[in-house]
Amino acid sequence: MDRFTLQSLNEARRQRQAAILITNLASGVVRLVRENDLGLDLMIEPALSQILPQRFRSAHSGLVETAEGDQFFLTVHVPPPRLVVIGAVHISQALAPMARIAGFDVTIIDPRTAFATPERFADVALVPHWPEDALKRVPLDPFTAVAALTHDPKIDDLPLQAALAANCFYVGALGSRKTHAKRVERLLTAGVDAADVAKIRAPIGLAIGAQSPAEIAVSVLAEVVDALRKRGAIASGDAA
Amino acid sequence: MSAERPLRLGDADVLGTAEDWVRAGRAVALATVVETWGSAPRPVGSHLVIDADGHFEGSVSGGCVEGAVIGEAIEVIAAGEPRLLEFGVADETAWRVGLSCGGRIRIYVERVV
Structure with a gap:
């Protein structure tokens, strides 16, 4: 060489x-x-x-x-995959350790300092700032997955747009179909391309009948892995 | 974040070391595990970087055949031609240098020019 x-x-x-x-x-x-x-x-x-x-x-x-x-x-x-979780919520408490075991570098972003505490999230990179500021420290890229889990448009919407713009391999958002329909409307109004909005996985997670926060975390992580391993396959037409 | 823990690719920095050594003017060879059979201690793609004096970093077998690879690498640095080495239990040399885990590995050794 x-x-x-x-x-x-x-x-x-x-x-x-x-x-x-x-x-x-x-x-x-x-x-x-x-x-x-x-x-x-x-x-x-x-x-x-x-x-x-x-x-x-x-x-x-x-x-x-x-x-x-x-x-x-x-x-x-291939760069080590990252998972950026928006929301220091109950699901995130289960998702963070599971994702780390699966080999992801995990970052959790939540401006609500009552949620984003080291006690609730030991051994995880925790950024207790608004996504607008937090994402400057955690740049998104095609080897990053973003899961928005707060239910709060004020917190979730901006990182979802940023994730689509950065061509993240996975963009998922928590919420019912009804919640997501409103979200789609907001993002389209904000000028996000319809084809991009359609990439958001919602309701989030694989359909495994998850009930508890930990089970939802399993379904989200499974969906993230699925997206990682099929990355680009649909676009280039050669399914794995 | 990635800076806070080592890359999972255990020898990811070996390539960085190789670049540093080349920049420092050292004659460098790179060894890469290209094929494994059975229970090989290091996965395909693992690297070992070696200089002309036998200094090395990284791992291609967790210590079993490194000594032999380093010897071959020093010769590759001198001769310039790449070599494909094979070690396994069936191979008397490999047995002597100790790939006792029962696996077989092929290692490509090239000079960085």
């Missing part, structure tokens, strides 16, 4: 961009492909370009052999 490719790879990792390093094991020639460049004409072997989208989703490094018998090693670098 040449030092410039190594620098580019480390740069992508620092910027939280997904990238795959392709190494031809026979020749030693390397090629770095960022996920953002997948739509471009990469001028690489079809056998490789077909497998890259799926590798970006699974995040699995591994060997690939072409029909000609050439062996390539794909080193897949």
Whole structure:
């Protein structure tokens, strides 16, 4: 590998961009492909370009052999996923430890300092500020999931818009269909694109008949994982 | 947030170390686990960075075959050509260097130029 490719790879990792390093094991020639460049004409072997989208989703490094018998090693670098929870509520108390075990970096944002206390949220990054200010410290990106759980439009609406604008891989909002219908109306009035609004998962969570806050947390986390592993699959038309 | 705990990819900083060493003018090789069979101690994609004096960081086998990989890496730094190494219980050399967990691994060693 040449030092410039190594620098580019480390740069992508620092910027939280997904990238795959392709190494031809026979020749030693390397090629770095960022996920953002997948739509471009990469001028690489079809056998490789077909497998890259799926590798970006699974995040699995591994060997690939072409029909000609050439062996390539794909080193897949995907940023550690984040989960930003809006609302230091009961569901969040269950969701935060579960999500951390599942490998997510969890941040909880809630301006209501009565809710956002370290006693209720031990070992979690807790930001007791309005989302407008909090999101400056926790930038959203395509490898971040946002779950809005306060029920309060004053707190939930802005981060939902920010999440859609940042192309977060998951955007979910707690509330009944009726609550969500009002939310949709507000967001459309605020000028959010209808196609973007339709990306919000509401009612939040997979339909597993969850009752308790902890069960709802399970359904939300399952939906987040589902979104992470199918990331981009629908848009590019190659379902996992 | 990510700064508050180590990346789960245990050897994610090995590539950062490799870049630092290259910048510092050291001759560097990078070893990468490219294939595993059975119970291998480190997953595919794990890295070990080695310099010409045998200094190293990271892990490709949790200590079992690092010594042999470092020796090969020093030769790769000198010769410039990449090598594909294989270690396993069936391999006498690997047995001697101690991949006793019963697995087999293939490791690609390349010079960073």
